Amino acid sequence: MPGLYPLKFKPIFLEKIWGGNRMKSALGKDYGTLPNCGESWELSAVEGSVSEVSNGFLAGNSLTELVEIYMGELVGDKIYKKYGIEFPLLFKFIDAQDNLSIQVHPNDELAAERHNAYGKTEMWYVIDAEKGALINSGFNRQLTRDQYLDYLKNGKLPEILHYDKTMPGDVFFIPAGRVHAICKGVLLAEIQQTSDVTYRIYDYDRKDANGNVRELHNDLALDAIDFSYLDDYKTKYTVTENQSSEMVSCDYFTTNLLKFSKEIDKDYNSVDSFIVYMNLDGRFAIEFEGGEEIVEKGETVLVPASLETFNLKPLTQEVTALEVYIK
Template sequence: MELYPLKFQPKFHYRIWGGEKLKTVLNKEYTEENIGESWEISTVPNSETVLIGGELKGKTINELISSFGADFLGEVVYQRFGTEFPLLIKFIDAKTPLSIQVHPGDELAKKRHNSFGKNEMWYVLEAEENAELIVGLNKQLDKRSYVDLISKGAIEEAMNKINVNAGDTFYIPAGRVHAIGGGVLIAEIQQTSDVTYRIFDFNRVDKKTGAKRELHADLSVDAIDFNLVDNYKTQYDLGQTQNKLVHSNYFRTNILNINGEATISMSKKESFKILIGVEGNSEIIYKKENYFIKKGETILLPAGLNEPIVLSSTGCKLLEVFI
């Protein structure tokens, strides 16, 4: 069998803060309430996404890696990660704010959880009026002053709050405190990890359990990067078809601004690519087959494909993600 553009069945996750926009805006199909996350491409145990079309239908990413190796991942990715898929792709709908939280880096996550760390980025799809994100700190803290604020229940006063609009982009390296505010719909690209340290959860109760969610303030102390940053928002333009967005050691993301036809450059020696629809509609043409990408849909292009063509007669924006 040969590889082709791959679309997976999302895994939907209940969240205390979840709303309905994954359904009403992104046209996801589910029946549960308070679905906050749609995991589009995942190899996290018990949340593995399954291929939904073509001859390989029903396969998981791990099964595809086992069968196709570097032809699926790219030779450089295969040499670096072996059979571990390095990325997790999500859409997140925050009807109410997420907890204030932080993620450990690779070294600490490996030591404590035998996991990758969690470096991630956010691309804002929609934001209600006056919607906010928390990204980083607004004043200098150290471990001692941080613990003091936690003990007083006053950690919110040290959080850097930013009003956001559609198209805003933020890189959230491991160690940076953060939270998605209510009324924000985002696409999230991250390392394959489900390790989160909750610092503060606004004293709310989960209606499913009748209890407050567990906090991890003690674990978070050694994970936080207390350095301040002048500007947390990623600056970019849309002047070309392919425009640099976030490039890190963990993933690279460009934004494709397509009106007409564009070729997706592929290299078996390097990396697979993931395309995420964030505005408008498009289609991939590969070996005379058509694969559609609407806003809120995600397609994985194995590294061995021969330069698929993307068409959009009305204009679209896609996030292009690779290692």
Template sequence: MKNTLYPLKFHPILKDKIWGGEKLKSLLHKDSKLPNVGESWEISDVDGDTSIVSNGSLESQSLKHLLNTYKADLIGEKNYRQFGDKFPLLIKFIDAKEDLSIQLHPNDELAAKRHNSFGKTEMWYVMQADKDANLIVDFNQKMTPELYLEHLNNNSLTEILNFDKVKTGDTYFIEVGRVHAIGAGVLLAEIQQTSDITYRIYDWDRTDDAGNARELHTELAIDAIGFDMPDNFRVSYDTTFNQSNALVSCPYFTTNYLKVDTELARENTYDSFMIYICVDGEAEIKIGEVTQIIKKGETILIPAAITTFQIVAEDATLLEVYV
């Protein structure tokens, strides 16, 4: 007999990274003894890194098992027809103590052909940024494959990259093919397709503890880079209280900004699961007599079968995500 579905929380999957720091532990209260925690995978169905439920009667069950068991009740009819027993999104928090590598992601066609994977369209919401911290997104001039390779081979790639100083609340949409990197001092929430395929094109000449340079993907990347993409990666949005303010809407996910200081009735009309990522404050998710608290640095999945609920908060900032 199936248990009744309810708002689901998961154990974070923490990743030690050469560029990681302490903010996931100190600011978002992730429990880890890892020295350089760079990523907290909040909801994941990546092979080998499947999320495990941390609350309620389904505690200790995997997201994969839930999909196999509840199917459309978990993710929605249209999503189940499209994705089957594969959860379509990966939700992360990322702390860059040092600059991440300059990288990009392949589109669905290339990722399927080369890696049997989805592509990796993603977005970033900056939760905290140190003074003068930046993101690298795209090029600072009109680019061609020839000019790109000239700078890559001359070790002068950074001269043609676009650096943006950022602050809390800045939001970026990173389409497949767009060259990008998270700069040192940035803590952000990332929403992306379920994929772990990254083409690294430059890594600041870093080496690991054994003195080895990290692998670069120069040949794979050249066919995947978008050399003539529009300057539309910075996201402008409204911040009206107690309503969904559009951030990003694309074929892979929709994300809204939600600032709550009251009891707010929500209705799921999307035939989709809904995810809430708490980026500031804390809120209660109420369904009948059942209440689940979500605090800054936490993420909750509301199954598609739950169509009405309330969000109660005195002062909370949430990202609302669905497909």
């Protein structure tokens, strides 16, 4: 059997009431005639939405099938031992032409108890943002449970939310329990645990195409919310050209920003993890023993754990990509 190689997958496009058209204009995605494309699930093992390989001899195989067959060769031995055949992360692009609902995600313990699922800790990297566009992350004051309920019952929840004006390059880490929302005018990349458990707590009294108000989950959300307050919710990081610059590192994933204009040799012998690249701008090649894979703007590629050394070669003047693995 031929060896593993950098794997691309067919995106799963989702129509959303708040979606737009920048998947096509900014990322070069072809989602056909789908109106209001809000999400592109780039790499997913969520039940019912499992990604399928689009390149090479493994084309047509699902991500779950690959983990089952290749185990630690694909994901890394320590990751396979912990998660089994469940690929642990979900990668998305999100285009918000309107405000998303204000929501919160449960942690692992609560999600396991209620939904037999993992919780959802996630992060956002802002690719593009209209002038004045906002991100909600957390509260703007310390709150008690009763104070929160008072604002919620009186329809005044937005008054206690913290909003940041956002611009390209901003990073927000959203641990499970933190109330959050992407607001209109933002295009971003999202890295998260493999989970689709979301509690919607406020939706601006918005109605769907059939005139129905969307379901809220306030009873479930109450036990999931972290009511604590932070002075600053935006992640600070520094970028060094032509090397990986760490932005977020947690138990579930590490995400680096990689801006490069010259060839970079990568050695992941000590990591024991798959590597995922989300290409945000430019074009590059992954050169490995046995071949190369070209990665276009807007594409996401999974480098198997067994490819411990490879070379990244820019094919445009500069490349900007997210680099994700599990420590």
